Amino acid sequence: MSPKLAMLLAATCTLPVFSQRFWYVSALTASASLTSADGSFDEQSWLKDADPPTPERAAAFLDCEGLGQDHGFWPVFRQALLTEGVFGETTLQLAVRKWTDYEHFQEDLFRRRDSGGEMIMTVPGLTFANGSAVETRIADLIDLPLVLQKAHFSQLFDDPPKWGPEEFAGFLACPVGFVLVQYVIFLANKVRAQLDPETLKQYWEAMLQAFGSIYSVPNYVLDHSESANWGLTSTDIAVNINTEPGVYYPRYEDYCSRHPVPPPRLTAWHEDSTSLMALEASGPDFSGLCAGRSRIPIALIGEHGPVNLDHLSTARAALKEACGSDYQDSTVEVEEGHFFTYLWALEGTKEGDALRATLRISWEEFWGEPLTISRGRTDGLPGWTVAAAVSALRGFAKREPLLRRSRLQICCEPLWLCVLLHAAVGSGHLLVRVSMCLLHAFAHVFGEEELPAFWPLVRALGADLLKQGRLSAAATISAQMLNYQSGIRPPYVPALSLHVAASAQYAPASSDVLFFRFRLPGAPGFIRILQMLTAEARAQGIQFARLVIMDASQKSLSFTEISRFRALALLPHVPYAQRLPDVFALNSPTLVPALPLLHKYVWPYAGPFCGRTDSELSQSLDPTAANTSSHPFSPFAFQGKVFQPDRFDEDRRYWAQYTEWELWPHLIRFRSAREMLQLATMTQEEAFTVSSRMRQHHEELRRSSLRWWRLASLAAFRT
Numbered sequence: 136m137s138p139k140l141a142m143l144l145a146a147t148c149t150l151p152v153f154s155q156r157f158w159y160v161s162a163l164t165a166s167a168s169l170t171s172a173d174g175s176f177d178e179q180s181w182l183k184d185a186d187p188p189t190p191e192r193a194a195a196f197l198d199c200e201g202l203g204q205d206h207g208f209w210p211v212f213r214q215a216l217l218t219e220g221v222f223g224e225t226t227l228q229l230a231v232r233k234w235t236d237y238e239h240f241q242e243d244l245f246r247r248r249d250s251g252g253e254m255i256m257t258v259p260g261l262t263f264a265n266g267s268a269v270e271t272r273i274a275d276l277i278d279l280p281l282v283l284q285k286a287h288f289s290q291l292f293d294d295p296p297k298w299g300p301e302e303f304a305g306f307l308a309c310p311v312g313f314v315l316v317q318y319v320i321f322l323a324n325k326v327r328a329q330l331d332p333e334t335l336k337q338y339w340e341a342m343l344q345a346f347g348s349i350y351s352v353p354n355y356v357l358d359h360s361e362s363a364n365w366g367l368t369s370t371d372i373a374v375n376i377n378t379e380p381g382v383y384y385p386r387y388e389d390y391c392s393r394h395p396v397p398p399p400r401l402t403a404w405h406e407d408s409t410s411l412m413a414l415e416a417s418g419p420d421f422s423g424l425c426a427g428r429s430r431i432p433i434a435l436i437g438e439h440g441p442v443n444l445d446h447l448s449t450a451r452a453a454l455k456e457a458c459g460s461d462y463q464d465s466t467v468e469v470e471e472g473h474f475f476t477y478l479w480a481l482e483g484t485k486e487g488d489a490l491r492a493t494l495r496i497s498w499e500e501f502w503g504e505p506l507t508i509s510r511g512r513t514d515g516l517p518g519w520t521v522a523a524a525v526s527a528l529r530g531f532a533k534r535e536p537l538l539r540r541s542r543l544q545i546c547c548e549p550l551w552l553c554v555l556l557h558a559a560v561g562s563g564h565l566l567v568r569v570s571m572c573l574l575h576a577f578a579h580v581f582g583e584e585e586l587p588a589f590w591p592l593v594r595a596l597g598a599d600l601l602k603q604g605r606l607s608a609a610a611t612i613s614a615q616m617l618n619y620q621s622g623i624r625p626p627y628v629p630a631l632s633l634h635v636a637a638s639a640q641y642a643p644a645s646s647d648v649l650f651f652r653f654r655l656p657g658a659p660g661f662i663r664i665l666q667m668l669t670a671e672a673r674a675q676g677i678q679f680a681r682l683v684i685m686d687a688s689q690k691s692l693s694f695t696e697i698s699r700f701r702a703l704a705l706l707p708h709v710p711y712a713q714r715l716p717d718v719f720a721l722n723s724p725t726l727v728p729a730l731p732l733l734h735k736y737v738w739p740y741a742g743p744f745c746g747r748t749d750s751e752l753s754q755s756l757d758p759t760a761a762n763t764s765s766h767p768f769s770p771f772a773f774q775g776k777v778f779q780p781d782r783f784d785e786d787r788r789y790w791a792q793y794t795e796w797e798l799w800p801h802l803i804r805f806r807s808a809r810e811m812l813q814l815a816t817m818t819q820e821e822a823f824t825v826s827s828r829m830r831q832h833h834e835e836l837r838r839s840s841l842r843w844w845r846l847a848s849l850a851a852f853r854t
Contacts, residue, residue: 186293186294187666187670188666188667188670189670190671190674190675191671192290192667192670192671193664193667193668193670193671194671195290196290196291196664196667197311197359197360197362197363197364197664197667198213198363198364198365199213199309199311200213202309203297205299205300206305206308206309208232208233208300208305209312211225212226212229212230212315213364213365215229216315216319216365217364217365217366220385221318221319221322221367221385222322222326222327226319227323229316230316231320233304233305236304236305237304237306237316240303240304282303283306283307283310283313283348283349284349286298286306286307286308286310287310287349291357291660291663292663311349311359311363311365313348313349314345314349314350314372315365317342317345318342318346318367318375321339321341321376322375322383325338325339325378325380326380326381326382326383329380330380332378335378335380339376339378343376343781346373346376346781347780350369350373357657357660358661358664358732358735358808360372361732361806361809362664362668362807362809370387370731371384371385371386373387373781374387374390374781376781377781394784394785396767396789396792397767397789398792399789399792399793401611401627401798402627403627404607404626404839404843405626405842405843407625408843410602410603410604411604411850414604414849419457419845420849421457421458421849423852424458424542424849425454425458425467430468430469431467431468431470431542431543432472432537432540432541433447433450433469433470433472433541433542433544433545434472434537434538434544434545435447435472435474435476435545436475436545436547436552436553437474437475437476437545437549437552438475438476438477438498438506438548438552439476439477439548439570439713440476440477440478440479440487441479441481442547442568442570442609442713443476443545443547444490444634445609445632445633445634445713445716446545446547446568447471447545448631448632448633448634448637449633449840449844450543450844450848451469451633452631452633452841453841453844453845454467454845454848455467456841456845457845457848457849471493472493472494472537472538473490473494473495474494474495474496474535474538475498475501476490477498477506478490478491480691480714481691482691483690483691484691484693486634486638495535495537495538496535498510501527501531502519502580504518506576517578517579517580517581517582517585518580519580519581519585520581520588521581521588521592522588524581525558525592526559528555528559529559529560532559532560542564542852543564543566543848543851544556544563544564544565544566545566545567545568546565546566546567546568547567547568547569547570547609548570548571549571549577550567550569550570550571550572550575550617551573551574551575551577551589554573554592554593554596555592557592557596558592558595562599562603562605562854563854564851564852565605565851566600566605566607566851567600567605567606568607568608568609568628569606569607569608569609569610569613569617569625570609570711571744572613572616572745572749573593573616573617573620574752574754574755575742575743575745575749575753576749576753577750577752578750578753583752583755590621590758590759593621593757594757594760596623597621597622597623601623601625603850604843604846604847604850605847605850605851606625607625607626607627607843608626608627608628609628609629609630610710610711610744610795611627611711611794611795611798612710612744612770612793613711613744614627615766615770615793616744616745616770619756619766619769619770619771620754620755620756620760621756621757621760622759622760623760626843628839628843628844629716629795629839629840630713630716630840631716631720631836631837631840632713632716632719632720633720635694635716636720636833638693638695639693639694639695639697639698639721640698640721640722641698641721641722641723641724641830642698642699643698643701643819643822644699645699645700645701646681646701647680647682647700647701648680648681648682648700648701648703648704648726649682649685649692649697649703649704650662650682650683650684650703650704650706651703655708655736655740656739656740657706657735657736658706662682665682665808665812668809668812669812672812678816679812679813680702680812680817682704694717697721698721698723701724701817701819701822702723702725702803702815702817702822703718703723703724704725704726704811704815705718705725705726705727706727706728707727707736707796708740709737709740709741709743709744709746710737710738710741710744710790710791710794710796711744711795715795715799719829719832719833719836720833722826722827722830722833723829724822724825724826725829726802726803726805726811726814726815727796727802727805728805728806729804729805730791730797731788732805732806732807733791733796733797734791737791737796738773738774739778741774744774745770745771745774746774747775747778751776767789768785768790769786772786773786773787773790799832800832801825801828801829801832803817803825
């Protein structure tokens, strides 16, 4: 290290620290970026309208490479980070130089503002109808965030202008550099300077806000650095954004090894269902069900069509096994009826058409308005009381012919509907499956004032159905969350998607990979990066597997069509999704994000799992059952309304262990978009090996789950 730089770093007063003006800019940057990204543009449309990326776009967006001779700083700075690390002499010198330029840029803005002037800047990615660029007047620092963030999105989706090295101190051309340079300066202050706690807190806030403006806007959870060549990932950075003087973790893995989390506590359903084990030991008698009955009426109660079909096919298979083994009658037929059900991904498929034909009542017909905003729900005041809903369900159950004579009633989503149905008609022939959060969408339909009337009904359902073995969970994390909220922990019985297995099996007809049902906010950006990397690789003579995008604007593919791809790729949007059992039932090799990339997708939009996109009321606890769970971390604290990438890492890691994305074996897990493309380019022999292992695991799940379904169905039939 040169004497000059050593002296600079040794003296707190001369170290390039964040000024109060800088902190103000960064705070405004984050708050404005969060607001604009949540609602100011349509990512799906942007992706659809984007031109095919050139080979140079990946290098420009991910690495700030190839920006022109005027931007020679960025390749040199990136190389310094790669070879010397954050505290390398060259790295620090370059960061100080760039930050000095940025301070001068700020000073110029302040001079313009103080003199009553203004600065005109082109807004990246925005044009008028005639094609001319949109310009904005920068009269105050609050106007800067839109420009910087739009520059970042423009690099991703558009053909950005050739920004000069003086515009935003060169950061418009390299928005990711705004975070990386700032990170080097921040760590130099945090680790090597002797700062008082209040000053360090201010610098931490500034760094966190800048990180959020580029890396962690929740509905743009991009693979920024994971596929880039800076030598740092976003998680490497996030674990160091804190106010611990002198503490530094070179890699995210170093942080994890210093902060381990306990493994998940998992039990098999037969360990938790003593009543069903007693029933099995007594020699279950299916004669009342199987002898002389032509069609068994089954009511499927829940808003999620794909889940209803899973329940129907699984119940049918369980009954077929029971009657076939004991009564030599494997031709069990059922008469199904669906209640309150949306088709969702089944729209346009033969399965969806069949469900629609047996839909007895829609959600809107009974409740008066749609369940979700995507279906047209308004933000009006709640219109129901718990007592009125129970009364209405009781009256409907008495009038509805199939519901009245059904021998099996399978209820699932939303779970509070099952609680109310149980209160309305009793346990009857009811089976309840837990998938989503207990109080998902409860705030809109009922409101907080109805919780005191609701909790006793939850306790009654648990005391009744859990005791009889007629309550189970399709999602591991949902069972644990329900336990945390109410003291009720249903056994875990995985979904099987047997209707999918019956309709198609893995039969690849090409080397193409299908991006399967990716409809979530972060997917367009991730796909755009995949397209950039593919173009870059092609120019270098590298041929990745061809990706076929299954998006919302196209017709739904049948499972037979899906089975013909060599592999599938999924971006999870919540901790549990019916898509996963579907692809396992197909035995199609499936690529999913690995940790820590998985965190970017399963948590930011996990509203159905008590997450930040639902009302905070969904995280309410039964006051008589609070803190009944012995988990070391709350499943709710890290899912607050404000997304905090610098906090709750242990919480996220702990609870990710309870997601099927982590629990289920034989998934092909990728840590970046670049690695996904590499893994997707598997040989057919490799794909068949994975498929065979998936088939074996699915058969193990089938045997275990159908055992529960046979016994639980018998328990329901006998009442």
